[in-house]
Amino acid sequence: MNTYQHVVWAVPVTVLLIIFAGTAFADIPVNAVPELAGLSTTTSMDVQGTAMSNTAMNLQLGTGMLDNPPLENGGYLWVWWADVISPPIIGYTVDPFVASIYLLNGIQLPLGEVQYTAGYNEEVTAVSGNLIYQKTTGISTANKTSGEDNIAADRILTFTGEDGGRMTTGEDIIIDGTGAQTVSGNQAYCPFASDTNPFFPPFCNIAMSGSSADISTGSISTAAGVRVIAASADVPVTETYLINAKGVTMSAGYTNASGTVSAFMKAHVQEGIEQPVPREFASDPLGFIPVKAEDISYSETSAASGSINSFAKNMQYQSGIRLV
Amino acid sequence: MGDYFHGSLVWTIEIPALLVLVLLCTVPVIAADIDISVEGPGISNWVFTPGTTNINSTSIILNVTSISSTWTVSVKDGLDFLKPPLTVGKMVEWDGSAYVTPNPWVLGTSMGIAGPSVPTKTTGASVILDGSNQIIESGLTPVNGLVMPLTISQPVTFHDPSLKGGHRYQVVVTFIAFAEGGPAPVITGIVPAEGITGTIVTVTNLSGSNFLPHSVAVLNRTGSPNINLTVTSVISTKMTGTLNLAGAGVGLWDVTVTNPDGRTGTKPQLFWIKYPSAPAIGSFGPPSGARGAKISIGVTGTGFQNGVIVNLTHGASVITAVVSQVTPTTITATITIPSNAPTGYWNLVVTNNDGQSAIRANAFRIS
Numbered sequence: 001m002n003t004y005q006h007v008v009w010a011v012p013v014t015v016l017l018i019i020f021a022g023t024a025f026a027d028i029p030v031n032a033v034p035e036l037a038g039l040s041t042t043t044s045m046d047v048q049g050t051a052m053s054n055t056a057m058n059l060q061l062g063t064g065m066l067d068n069p070p071l072e073n074g075g076y077l078w079v080w081w082a083d084v085i086s087p088p089i090i091g092y093t094v095d096p097f098v099a100s101i102y103l104l105n106g107i108q109l110p111l112g113e114v115q116y117t118a119g120y121n122e123e124v125t126a127v128s129g130n131l132i133y134q135k136t137t138g139i140s141t142a143n144k145t146s147g148e149d150n151i152a153a154d155r156i157l158t159f160t161g162e163d164g165g166r167m168t169t170g171e172d173i174i175i176d177g178t179g180a181q182t183v184s185g186n187q188a189y190c191p192f193a194s195d196t197n198p199f200f201p202p203f204c205n206i207a208m209s210g211s212s213a214d215i216s217t218g219s220i221s222t223a224a225g226v227r228v229i230a231a232s233a234d235v236p237v238t239e240t241y242l243i244n245a246k247g248v249t250m251s252a253g254y255t256n257a258s259g260t261v262s263a264f265m266k267a268h269v270q271e272g273i274e275q276p277v278p279r280e281f282a283s284d285p286l287g288f289i290p291v292k293a294e295d296i297s298y299s300e301t302s303a304a305s306g307s308i309n310s311f312a313k314n315m316q317y318q319s320g321i322r323l324v
Numbered sequence: 325m326g327d328y329f330h331g332s333l334v335w336t337i338e339i340p341a342l343l344v345l346v347l348l349c350t351v352p353v354i355a356a357d358i359d360i361s362v363e364g365p366g367i368s369n370w371v372f373t374p375g376t377t378n379i380n381s382t383s384i385i386l387n388v389t390s391i392s393s394t395w396t397v398s399v400k401d402g403l404d405f406l407k408p409p410l411t412v413g414k415m416v417e418w419d420g421s422a423y424v425t426p427n428p429w430v431l432g433t434s435m436g437i438a439g440p441s442v443p444t445k446t447t448g449a450s451v452i453l454d455g456s457n458q459i460i461e462s463g464l465t466p467v468n469g470l471v472m473p474l475t476i477s478q479p480v481t482f483h484d485p486s487l488k489g490g491h492r493y494q495v496v497v498t499f500i501a502f503a504e505g506g507p508a509p510v511i512t513g514i515v516p517a518e519g520i521t522g523t524i525v526t527v528t529n530l531s532g533s534n535f536l537p538h539s540v541a542v543l544n545r546t547g548s549p550n551i552n553l554t555v556t557s558v559i560s561t562k563m564t565g566t567l568n569l570a571g572a573g574v575g576l577w578d579v580t581v582t583n584p585d586g587r588t589g590t591k592p593q594l595f596w597i598k599y600p601s602a603p604a605i606g607s608f609g610p611p612s613g614a615r616g617a618k619i620s621i622g623v624t625g626t627g628f629q630n631g632v633i634v635n636l637t638h639g640a641s642v643i644t645a646v647v648s649q650v651t652p653t654t655i656t657a658t659i660t661i662p663s664n665a666p667t668g669y670w671n672l673v674v675t676n677n678d679g680q681s682a683i684r685a686n687a688f689r690i691s
Contacts, residue, residue: 076609076610077609077610077611078607078608078609078610078611079607079608079609079611079687079688080606080607081605081606081607081684084604087685087686088611088684088685088686088687090611097622097624097654098609098622100622100656101609101610101620101621101622101656102610104620104656104658105610105619105620279606279607280604280606280625281604281606281624281625281626281653283606283624283625283626283653283654284606284607284624284625285607285624287607
């Protein structure tokens with residue numbers, strides 16, 4: 001009997017890095033709320049038979065009231081004229097004279113709103129086989145520095161099916177950040193962050209990455225993380241995801257993974273810039289108007305099916321005024 | 325200049341002998357009750373017969389010890405020049421002249437000129453050495469009345485090198501007299517009609533009618549010192565000159581012309597004194613406000629002056645801001661929006677106290 005065997009000996013080993021940086025195009029993390037929260041779990045199982053696990057984490061945080069669109073722009077509204085015949089132009093400024101006028105009206109400088117939603121989902125189902133499953137997850141609303149995440153999940157799954165046994169698993173992590181124009185002067189320690197503009201421009205970015213697997217034999221490790229909360233804008237917003245799928249070593253030796261493994265990353269990045277308001281006189285306040293200046297759609301999927309010797313993919317989305 | 329004639333009272337000093345001078349009045353004069361006196365050092369005696377009816381052939385003989393002295397020759401009362409009758413209301417011009425001896429000579433004379441037809445207003449007089457254009461004395465005080473005494477009191481040293489001893493020179497006393505009752509000046513315009521404070525403005529045409537020689541013009545308004553026009557020329561319908569606007573207050577000024585007879589003509593708010601630059605608006609805020617609200621507003625730009633007025637206008641509706649602070653480039657003010665103010669966009673008007681203004685349309689929205 002002819003047996004058809006689809007063998008993949010060389011599968012993608014990919015490192016994907018999406019970077020957005022600079023004061024003109026960048027996510028601005030939110031600062032932690034006064035009351036911090038953190039959850040973490042560790043899961044370990046070695047099962048012969050049937051096993052399942054799922055995880056869902058969601059984090060939503062903003063600098064203003066949640067779910068109250070639209071987001072408020074930072075800065076004071078003001079009216080300019082470029083010359084004697086042009087119509088008025090309304091823009092934003094942090095000029096001291098303008099600030100003095102608004103303070104007479106009891107209005108403090110609006111800093112601008114930023115809001116983030118981050119989520120993580122994972123599920124595993126294994127039947128008719130041996131599953132060794134290790135998982136650690138954590139979620140924290142504290143400020144994070146580079147190398148730390150607000151949502152983190154690490155998994156190692158090794159499955160050996162018997163009698164047609166299979167394991168399916170899916171996992172994704174998402175970061176959805178929107179920010180109005182924000183005042184840059186009080187958000188970054190880096191002295192160069194606001195040297196050209198008193199505002200960080202608005203942004204509306206979403207990035208999602210993850211993987212799925214349907215295998216009869218194989219070992220899969222994944223690591224997922226998101227950072228959106230930081231004490232200052234110096235720390236970039238990040239989403240990282242990596243997957244490494246291999247075979248297993250049994251008594252007969254190393255056996256390739258068998259089944260289907262795929263990983264993906266999708267992103268839609270919309271960033272703004274701050275356009276200077278034309279001034280007629282040098283003594284007029286510096287003003288800016290936020291406008292959309294960038295729109296990127298990104299989608300990538302890698303998949304392997306059959307006898308898989310190795311499947312690795314490392315994906316990272318990083319956005320901030322500085323990169324790490 | 326209307327009807328006029330030149331009258332003259334000419335004295336001639338003859339030196340027939342060292343110590344005897346003869347004063348000759350060479351102009352026909354009808355002298356009724358004439359009274360002449362001569363005073364000065366070195367006069368031992370002098371001879372004149374009062375009551376002479378015609379002195380053009382009469383000699384006044386002086387016995388003097390030196391000719392380098394100052395003498396006062398007074399002719400008082402009752403002179404009647406042979407002249408045509410004057411027309412009241414017209415300008416007339418008179419000349420007087422006398423012969424004197426040349427350098428060195430110190431002149432001190434006083435003259436009285438009177439007559440039944442002499443006009444009642446004079447402009448003053450100047451004494452010129454005829455033939456040399458050398459001014460001996462000028463700016464003598466104008467007087468009213470029929471008698472116009474002229475006192476040539478200052479020592480005179482002749483500077484004209486062409487003057488020679490032993491020759492006779494004529495001293496011309498000129499003055500202008502005006503009869504009362506002439507028409508008042510009328511002003512119709514001025515070019516230029518505006519000037520910058522702190523500068524000197526050349527007026528090329530102060531137009532009107534009935535201007536007279538020696539008419540004067542000023543910019544005037546209540547509470548401010550007058551600004552004189554330094555006149556360079558006058559004809560009956562036009563004056564020219566310069567205005568020194570150093571320290572002049574800005575705004576509209578009246579223009580007044582005064583004729584030598586005292587009659588005046590004024591045209592209100594004819595001349596505009598301005599700052600060097602008009603105000604200009606560069607930015608404004610906040611962009612909006614609600615009915616009934618009292619809010620602080622700010623304006624940036626250039627050329628703002630103390631006393632600036634800030635208005636928001638919408639058709640015939642006006643909201644006047646209370647200005648609290650002004651710099652050349654910023655204005656801080658407060659507006660109170662009436663509860664019934666029209667909603668929509670309002671214009672911003674900034675007006676300096678010199679009247680120059682700037683306007684920006686649709687600067688403020690009332691909701």
